[in-house]
Amino acid sequence: MDSERKPVRVVIVDDDQLVRMALRLVLEGEPDLTVVAEAADGDSALAVVAEQRPDVVLMDVRMPGRDGLSATRELLTRTSPPRVLMLTTFDSDDLVLGALRAGALGFVLKDTPPAKIVEAVRTVAEGNPALSPVATARVIAAATSGTRGSSREAARERLSTLTERELDTARAIAEGLGNPEIAERLHISVATVKAHTGNLFAKLAVENRVQIALVVRDAEG
Template sequence: MSEQIRVVIVDDDPLVRSALSLMLGGQSDVSVVGEAADGRAGVDLVRRLRPDVVLMDIRMPRLDGLAATRELHADAEPPRVIVLTTFDADDHVVGALAAGADGFLLKDTPPAEIVGALRTVAAGDPMLSPSVTRTLIDRLRADDGQDRSDDARTRLDRLTERELEVALAVGRGLANAEIASELYLSVPTVKAHVSRLFDKLQVTNRVQIAICVHDAGLV
């Protein structure tokens, strides 16, 4: 990543695009390099400009944000994607997890928090709106009940003691640097543990690790 975080905004609402562009344009370390009004144009623009982070709306014409995120995630060097959603109960957010999104924020998130989330995701850590995360966990835990709980415990039993500690910290929403400080590890070591958690727990992102931990009743 360059010294500046290069951002593409994909949203069908011109007022939202304008507000985000104006807000981010005031940051010395952020550069908005492009905007698109629908998912199809967004995918094409991102592949041409190769930004560091994409701010992606969910409900858009031609190609929605979920499908657009999935397409980008399949690329050899995909950008980081932060999904922007109007409601924390948006049904598409659950599917966006599997599509490869790195962050979830509500559109009414305070500007300073959006900027902070952008920097966090650009640095390689996920950023999840607490209310979105809670909604996801509650919704998924409501499905299959005991079966989900038993499955989560079985998967967590595969972990070493240290891997379980990292999984629990991820389940509490800690970023890599915070986990490193709490467990007296280096950040690269934490990243290596998280990568192994993806394989052992058969998940594709940190939110799914958190969901597994919550399903098991450990957080």
């Protein structure tokens, strides 16, 4: 890693002080990460982010007052918003999906091993989704299992703009496959997968792979 590169600036948002302390210890043990502030609720998070302008916000979903979902939605409407990585448990699947639809780049569970949390923060800081395929599939399935009617038709209309290969790529993404796995399945190069994914972002008007998966699940679920 380039020693001259500035550390990734992180804000931790959680109403549990012990959780914040633990996350700070984990993140600040890494030379390329630095915690610039903490917040205990969504309103404080909005103020702190405006002041500190971090690269990544590690945001708890459930908090008293303004929750993480509401705070995330507002953050992502701002000019040059930070990357948002949701911190959650599986009992808040519905809220996580709302945040992902709004543009959050991923989520980690509160019992995730420290090394994986560090990896997720780095991944999100680079603008890439940090999502466990198994966890993603569970969350998406839970939120879209009842999709019917106009929502399904709207999603199908969006998919109708895709080429056959782009649709194959979108379906593979919805299964939680990474670029190498998609390339192997479709017998194409990883570079071609990336090109198809870029086209999907533009044609479906989405910002990350989870939102691609949501369109597919809405259309075909």
